Amino acid sequence: MARIIVVTSGKGGVGKTTTSAAIAMGLAKRGHKTAVIDFDVGLRNLDLIMGCERRVVYDFVNVINEEATLNQALIRDKNCNLLYILPASQTRDKDALSQEGVGRVLDELKKDFKYIVCDSPAGIEKGAHLAMYFADDAFVVTNPEVSSVRDSDRMLGLLASKSRRAEQNEEPINEFLLLTRYSPDRVKLGEMLSVDDVQDILSLHLLGVIPESKSVLNASNSGTPVILDEKSDAGQAYADIVARYLGEDRPHRFIDDKKGFFRKLFGG
Amino acid sequence: MSLLDYFRISKVGTASVAKERLQILVAHERSSKNQPSYLPQLQKELLAVIQKYVNVGQDAISVSFEQDDDQETLELNIVLPDHK
Numbered sequence: 001m002a003r004i005i006v007v008t009s010g011k012g013g014v015g016k017t018t019t020s021a022a023i024a025m026g027l028a029k030r031g032h033k034t035a036v037i038d039f040d041v042g043l044r045n046l047d048l049i050m051g052c053e054r055r056v057v058y059d060f061v062n063v064i065n066e067e068a069t070l071n072q073a074l075i076r077d078k079n080c081n082l083l084y085i086l087p088a089s090q091t092r093d094k095d096a097l098s099q100e101g102v103g104r105v106l107d108e109l110k111k112d113f114k115y116i117v118c119d120s121p122a123g124i125e126k127g128a129h130l131a132m133y134f135a136d137d138a139f140v141v142t143n144p145e146v147s148s149v150r151d152s153d154r155m156l157g158l159l160a161s162k163s164r165r166a167e168q169n170e171e172p173i174n175e176f177l178l179l180t181r182y183s184p185d186r187v188k189l190g191e192m193l194s195v196d197d198v199q200d201i202l203s204l205h206l207l208g209v210i211p212e213s214k215s216v217l218n219a220s221n222s223g224t225p226v227i228l229d230e231k232s233d234a235g236q237a238y239a240d241i242v243a244r245y246l247g248e249d250r251p252h253r254f255i256d257d258k259k260g261f262f263r264k265l266f267g268g
Numbered sequence: 269m270s271l272l273d274y275f276r277i278s279k280v281g282t283a284s285v286a287k288e289r290l291q292i293l294v295a296h297e298r299s300s301k302n303q304p305s306y307l308p309q310l311q312k313e314l315l316a317v318i319q320k321y322v323n324v325g326q327d328a329i330s331v332s333f334e335q336d337d338d339q340e341t342l343e344l345n346i347v348l349p350d351h352k
């Protein structure tokens with residue numbers, strides 16, 4: 001059975017697209033045929049993060065409007081042949097998406113793919129609503145910061161009441177917390193909310209913590225999802241997240257300060 | 269804790285303040301999420317009626333909405349001024 005994963009947050013700029021690209025690549029690398037869809041119509045960015053911006057011909061809206069077939073619009077990833085990208089339209093706005101149209105495209109994808117990752121736009125308007133409406137699982141991307149935590153809580157309320165599963169009285173969407181841009185040293189100094197603090201407030205199943213990392217900018221600069229940078233902390237954190245999602249038990253590696261003894265001693 | 273941190277005058281970080289504020293806010297927003305949208309208007313009109321008879325202030329009345337598994341209740345609280 002195919003599963004639809006929405007990567008959502010409410011608040012903008014917290015790392016949804018970075019996360020969508022990383023986990024879609026991670027799932028595909030683990031042998032699962034995966035599609036990743038950019039729901040940010042008008043502000044498409046997933047193509048850049050995936051490094052396929054020059055290969056975009058047709059987009060999600062073209063498929064919904066039947067101006068192109070799904071196969072014409074899907075772009076096969078250059079690094080992994082089990083991964084496909086469905087870019088957003090850059091010239092339309094979010095009203096170009098309809099519930100019926102999105103449902104139709106997802107149904108077609110479900111026949112051929114194991115995982116369908118939906119990269120949600122920020123906000124709680126139409127684009128964000130449609131990105132989460134058909135989801136089976138939700139990855140709630142949150143930064144350890146007051147406005148992000150509040151918006152995540154708001155999003156949880158919507159997942160529980162305004163999704164297809166909620167409306168049809170099915171099993172609720174599985175919700176997972178992904179805490180990103182985490183700085184263990186700042187947490188230690190009491191300057192940043194800790195994982196436990198955020199968990200106390202949101203009470204969500206923690207899928208993983210992604211540290212604040214320079215490797216994320218490097219990855220987006222070069223158009224390769226950060227999970228392919230296997231030496232980087234963020235890349236490893238995303239690989240752990242994918243493994244946990246697939247049912248493996250992995251210890252959390254990036255919650256504690258990893259600095260060496262001497263740097264610790266002198267507060268480096 | 270680094271050695272230098274240890275000697276630094278310990279200042280309380282702002283994270284604990286953030287957590288406290290969030291806990292209060294989130295609890296409030298969760299409880300008011302399902303409340304009917306007519307509630308503020310209802311509260312305003314009730315206040316106007318009560319003020320015709322009793323001299324009460326703006327904050328003398330509170331209306332809250334609660335939802336259990338099988339029933340919804342509207343709780344109305346009016347604090348009358350004490351007169352000696």
Ligand SMILES: Nc1ncnc2c1ncn2[C@@H]1O[C@H](COP(=O)(O)OP(=O)(O)OP(=O)(O)O)[C@@H](O)[C@H]1O
Nearest residue numbers: 012013014015016017018122181211212213216217
């Ligand atoms: N773990 C991280 N460490 C450092 N920088 C990060 C990390 N995660 C994301 N960023 C940076 O944060 C910015 C926003 O990331 P991203 O575009 O993934 O967020 P988004 O939630 O998709 O934003 P939007 O709401 O606009 O769609 C980018 O500049 C990205 O490089």
Ligand SMILES: [Mg+2]
Nearest residue numbers: 016017040045
């Ligand atoms: Mg984005």
